[in-house]
Amino acid sequence: MKINCALIGSGxxxxxxxxxxxxSPWLNPVWMIGVDPDSDGLxxxxxxxxxxxxxxxxxxxxxxxxxxxxxxxxxxxxxxxxENSRKVLAQxxxxxxxxxxxxxxxxxxxxNLEQHMQSQTANVNMVSCGGQATIxxxxxxxxxxAVAYAEIVATVASKxxxxxxxxxxxEFTRTTARGIERxxxxxxxxxxxxxNPAEPPLLMRDTVHCLTEDTPDEAKITASIKAMxxxxxxxxxxxxxxxxxxxxxxxxxxxxxxxxxxxYLPKYAGNLDIMTAAALRTGEMLAQRLGNGSLSFPQMRxxxx
Amino acid sequence: xxxxxxxxxxxxxxxxxxxxPKQHRITLEQMHSIATGLDDAxxxxxxxxxxxxxxxxxxxxxxxxxxxEQYLRHVIPALKQTKxxxxxxxxxxxxxxxxxxxxxxxxxxxxxxxxxxxxVSEQHIKRARTLGLDTVGFLMMAHMIxxxxxxxxxxxxxxxxxxxxxxxxxxxxxxxxxxxxRIAALRRVLKPETEIGFHGHHNLALGVTNSIAAVExxxxxxxxxxxxxxxxxxxxxxxxxxxVCKRMGxxxxxxxxxxxxxxxxxxxxxxxxxxxxxRDSLLIGYTGVYSTFLLFAQRAAxxxxxxxRDILAEMGRRxxxxxxxxxxxxxxxxxxxxxxxxxxxxx
Numbered sequence: 001m002k003i004n005c006a007l008i009g010s011g012x013x014x015x016x017x018x019x020x021x022x023x024s025p026w027l028n029p030v031w032m033i034g035v036d037p038d039s040d041g042l043x044x045x046x047x048x049x050x051x052x053x054x055x056x057x058x059x060x061x062x063x064x065x066x067x068x069x070x071x072x073x074x075x076x077x078x079x080x081x082x083e084n085s086r087k088v089l090a091q092x093x094x095x096x097x098x099x100x101x102x103x104x105x106x107x108x109x110x111x112n113l114e115q116h117m118q119s120q121t122a123n124v125n126m127v128s129c130g131g132q133a134t135i136x137x138x139x140x141x142x143x144x145x146a147v148a149y150a151e152i153v154a155t156v157a158s159k160x161x162x163x164x165x166x167x168x169x170x171e172f173t174r175t176t177a178r179g180i181e182r183x184x185x186x187x188x189x190x191x192x193x194x195x196n197p198a199e200p201p202l203l204m205r206d207t208v209h210c211l212t213e214d215t216p217d218e219a220k221i222t223a224s225i226k227a228m229x230x231x232x233x234x235x236x237x238x239x240x241x242x243x244x245x246x247x248x249x250x251x252x253x254x255x256x257x258x259x260x261x262x263x264y265l266p267k268y269a270g271n272l273d274i275m276t277a278a279a280l281r282t283g284e285m286l287a288q289r290l291g292n293g294s295l296s297f298p299q300m301r302x303x304x305x
Numbered sequence: 306x307x308x309x310x311x312x313x314x315x316x317x318x319x320x321x322x323x324x325x326p327k328q329h330r331i332t333l334e335q336m337h338s339i340a341t342g343l344d345d346a347x348x349x350x351x352x353x354x355x356x357x358x359x360x361x362x363x364x365x366x367x368x369x370x371x372x373x374e375q376y377l378r379h380v381i382p383a384l385k386q387t388k389x390x391x392x393x394x395x396x397x398x399x400x401x402x403x404x405x406x407x408x409x410x411x412x413x414x415x416x417x418x419x420x421x422x423x424x425v426s427e428q429h430i431k432r433a434r435t436l437g438l439d440t441v442g443f444l445m446m447a448h449m450i451x452x453x454x455x456x457x458x459x460x461x462x463x464x465x466x467x468x469x470x471x472x473x474x475x476x477x478x479x480x481x482x483x484x485x486x487r488i489a490a491l492r493r494v495l496k497p498e499t500e501i502g503f504h505g506h507h508n509l510a511l512g513v514t515n516s517i518a519a520v521e522x523x524x525x526x527x528x529x530x531x532x533x534x535x536x537x538x539x540x541x542x543x544x545x546x547x548x549v550c551k552r553m554g555x556x557x558x559x560x561x562x563x564x565x566x567x568x569x570x571x572x573x574x575x576x577x578x579x580x581x582x583x584r585d586s587l588l589i590g591y592t593g594v595y596s597t598f599l600l601f602a603q604r605a606a607x608x609x610x611x612x613x614r615d616i617l618a619e620m621g622r623r624x625x626x627x628x629x630x631x632x633x634x635x636x637x638x639x640x641x642x643x644x645x646x647x648x649x650x651x652x
Contacts, residue, residue, distance in 0.1 A: 151364050153631045158422060166424045170399040190363055193396040197421040197449075198624035207631035209364040243638050251364060255635045 508590025
């Protein structure tokens with residue numbers, strides 16, 4: 001049984017997510033909600049048979065109950081998310097947040113999705129594109145031995161960095177650094193993002209540097225990283241290790257490349273694809289559990305979320 | 306333009322760009338000695354931070370000997386007239402770092418982006434203006450785009466609130482005519498009260514020549530560095546630039562003999578290696594690669610047994626930009642693997 005879901009935000013991310021959700025064996029995208037009547041995403045949604053509105057969440061919300069919506073994805077902006085989340089949760093609908101708002105806890109599927117399922121978290125946040133690409137690797141090192149410091153460098157094609165990212169690039173660095181600590185398990189985290197305008201656009205590259213507290217166990221860490229890469233590849237097939245991990249004293253460096261699936265966004269935008277793929281995976285996990293009755297919407301306190 | 310009527314402000318880079326060849330390990334005492342020397346010589350501005358700006362201390366770029374805050378708190382109170390600037394590269398440093406630097410008493414912030422990405426500076430330029438700082442938009446690797454395109458990016462930074470726009474030749478790739486075209490294009494689109502600056506590297510031995518071209522085209526802030534201490538073959542040697550200005554009748558506030566002495570007695574002795582136009586730096590200038598890659602390429606070459614020039618050329622071929630130091634080790638590994646594969650094929 002597929003679970004009905006709504007997509008809020010009809011921009012690049014929301015539309016790419018819709019293309020993926022339409023293929024999903026567990027999710028049935030019913031609504032695409034935007035604010036721009038000329039949005040290409042809304043046109044595509046209508047063509048695919050979704051209900052679509054350019055009048056915002058307010059216009060679709062009254063239909064959620066009748067349409068059996070149980071999961072909503074928010075791909076709008078951090079500013080809009082707080083209000084969207086409040087309204088959606090009040091309907092007893094799970095919220096997966098792809099904005100940098102991070103009202104709910106961070107979710108990096110191969111690291112802590114299971115944990116969020118256990119705790120019936122109603123609103124989870126997908127951190128950032130760089131976070132989705134690198135936090136699994138930090139965790140792969142930290143689950144072997146203590147990581148005193150982890151730092152990631154994400155290089156993305158200029159064309160794949162939208163106006164939201166550009167206007168508030170500090171949000172990327174701060175949120176990703178927090179994710180490296182809270183989900184990755186490093187004592188201290190740092191994130192750096194570089195935009196490269198080369199044509200044709202380059203694939204997303206990520207470097208993860210970790211400083212372990214004691215001398216790194218090369219064999220165990222390498223095996224852990226390779227297992228993690230395979231785990232991520234289950235939902236992002238274009239995620240790959242460029243070289244074997246480098247060990248230099250207590251430094252462990254991992255070089256990654258992320259090619260997208262090229263659904264709505266071009267293949268080079270692996271940074272955006274890994275966000276939509278991670279959000280989809282989170283949604284599918286929720287849907288499976290909702291479908292088999294092992295998960296239900298949590299009893300909310302009066303101040304939801 | 307009649308250069309004789311021009312008054313040029315000198316911005317010394319020793320204690321920021323000079324951090325690159327020093328691997329960010331300049332001591333507080335060395336900072337104090339050089340900063341007070343530059344102050345006494347009449348230098349208008351000095352930049353003090355990690356080589357990659359506020360928040361640059363990292364595995365990727367190198368950890369500095371002291372924090373940006375420690376350097377700023379040590380240097381700023383020691384100065385009589387010279388103003389202190391910081392570099393802030395969005396994506397590396399944040400507005401929180403800027404707040405810290407502001408509380409330390411900086412006068413200027415230079416918000417730096419790749420020349421095509423001015424719109425990532427909006428948040429930081431606006432914050433800087435709110436704080437009342439002298440706010441500079443610093444367009445790096447400015448050789449990568451044509452003059453008119455650069456002017457569009459500079460105009461954007463001006464719209465956000467920058468009161469000075471820099472054409473930054475991070476690779477030391479520009480020829481004098483390239484500088485003239487870019488500064489003139491900026492001058493055409495920017496408000497008359499907006500200042501224009503030029504930051505050169507000496508990788509083609511054109512630091513002074515290009516800086517003069519910039520002044521002739523309307524720039525009035527010029528970056529240089531005493532004894533040239535900076536990335537690649539160094540920045541424009543400021544003492545030579547001042548001497549040329551004197552010969553040409555361009556006014557500066559710098560005392561030539563005093564700046565010569567700072568270069569010789571305070572900067573030269575702290576160098577780990579002579580800053581000169583070696584073959585790697587020349588290749589950087591010739592191919593248009595980010596000057597800071599120099600030492601990273603040399604270290605990776607030594608570790609993986611490949612040629613530093615091959616690494617730098619490959620970095621150029623991949624159209625890399627400032628900040629992509631992390632790719633250097635990966636490129637070195639790839640070159641090593643190709644080298645090994647060739648050996649097997651030839652055996």
